[in-house]
Amino acid sequence: MIEIDVSLARSTGFTLEANFTAPGEGVTALFGRSGSGKTTIIQVVAGSVKPDRGHVRVDGETFFDSSRGIDLPIEKRHVGYVFQDARLFPHMSVEGNLRYGERRSRRERTISFDAVVAMLGIAHLLARRPHTLSGGEKQRVAIGRALLSQPRLLLMDEPLASLDEMRKGEILPYLERLRDELKLPILYVSHSIEEVLRLSSAVAAVTDGKVIACGPLSDVLSRPELLPVIGRFDVGTILECTVTAHDERFGLSTVTFADGELRVPLVGRPVGAPARARIRSRDVSLSLSRPIDVSVTNRLAGTISKITRAEGPFADVEVALAHTIIYSLVTQESVERLALEPGTPVWAMIKAVTVDSRPAGFSSPGAEIVSPPAAPASQPSRTALPLRLIPGGTPPRETP
CATH class of the missing domain: 2.40.50.100 (RNA polymerase II/Efflux pump adaptor protein, barrel-sandwich hybrid domain)
Structure with a gap:
């Protein structure tokens, strides 16, 4: 189980108030418009952003607790992090990138190199360099590197956002397979309702820095009060x-x-x-x-x-x-x-x-009977915090 109850105020005027519990298995989507605070939440879990108050617990272990003075270092949280862009090391082959994540892990190995390669369908890519890969292939390698760090929790920050529809269609089945076979808890950031519906079993709806609903997907996404998050149509x-x-x-x-x-x-x-x-x-x-x-x-x-x-x-x-x-x-x-x-x-x-x-x-892929067109609500531009990749696929602590 993932327990998050934190608050954070920035000099820019942005405030975060996140209080929710996510299952200890499967995909929980952090769903909302761009700039709503979804990325900040997973940065808090990873340890790259420190909240002003509150606590973060994963499977009974405390990552952060302001009242007890606990702030576990990033490397001791054993969290895998997948970014929008793959952030692979350009001078290494695909295998080199994967082995790098594997070498940095100090945890007991629960998933092998061969299993990750087979699951993500990247055996034919091992000798290639990142610049020769498609966007979808790069993301599959980035996911593999994060998995080989043997994480207890996987954080995915809109991993399909930079891909066109064809590439998204290629990578989604691999994400489904990862979800179904590994039983690893995943916090998945997205503003795409189609991705959320296809991958998630639980949803935390985020708007204006607040988690306004959290629970089973079928319950949360059926609530009309979530119009600001989902859009009227x-x-x-x-x-x-x-x-x-x-x-x-x-x-x-x-x-x-x-x-x-x-x-x-x-x-x-x-x-x-x-x-x-x-x-x-x-x-x-x-x-x-x-x-x-x-x-x-x-x-x-x-x-x-x-x-x-x-x-x-x-x-x-x-x-x-x-x-x-x-x-x-x-x-x-x-x-x-x-x-x-x-x-x-x-x-x-x-x-x-x-x-x-x-x-x-x-x-x-899902199929849809033809429906009348409707113009979706416009979404503000994304204002995520910049992060640098460090060994093991987790983000570093943010510098002021």
Whole structure:
């Protein structure tokens, strides 16, 4: 278990108030807009930034405690750190970079050189120099170097941010394999909801230097109060499902969840496998009567439990099923015209569903039924603190 309760104030006016607990296994995403404080949080965990007060504990060991005067040196925290850019040593081969991380570790070896090379698919790269590698290949080598330092915790600071979509698609399966096979706790910084959905089991939502929610992904990312973090057009429902049928003729699969089933693009997993479905509120329309002779395949009956009128023309409507809340983004004009209010029975017509099959190793990318376009909220430029790479893949203490 990772316990963080720290505060920090900078002369620039930025303040950090982070109080959350992350699981001791799997990927916990620190999710939020650029400049929200995500990178500062993992720098605090690594030891390169010292908080003003609070504590940091990993698996029962105290890394930092202001009340007890504890501030464990970076090299004794045994934390692996992967940056946005790979920061490989240019004068060394790929094998040399990997061996460097291995040599610096003083911990008992729990993962071997050969295992890391096989897991990340980099055996054919060992003799090459960094300048001959693609961006995705460099990041895989950087991840391997961090793993060979035998870390107890892996910190990943937007490792895919500098890659184009094709390169991201190449490296994501390796991150999934790392997550599934090593069972290593990972704090993963990202402002990409697609990455978070694909990799994470838990999420800490960060905005303006504060962790405003933390918990299972399906709970956190379904909260409408997280609009400042997610963006109005990306708020929705996350469903943990099971694949129950395939229709090869039409290229569709059926997935079931607590309150019913959904027809989705063909999922490349066998019947009985887990799947994660995402339904964005902008892709849900409402009807007062059972929809007949419509093209929308997925229709669920429920009751309106809450309506929140937002600024501008929109309103957020929560539709309660027996165990699930479906979110719908409609216009305020529609609310008045249909006389919608809490207690009104409605049919939720789901126009698009995104599915990730979440396999226990390599996986195929998620598929998405075509949905109407929406302009995402603009994001401020990133203002992360500069860090230098030191042996073992961990960052040095920040200098004032």
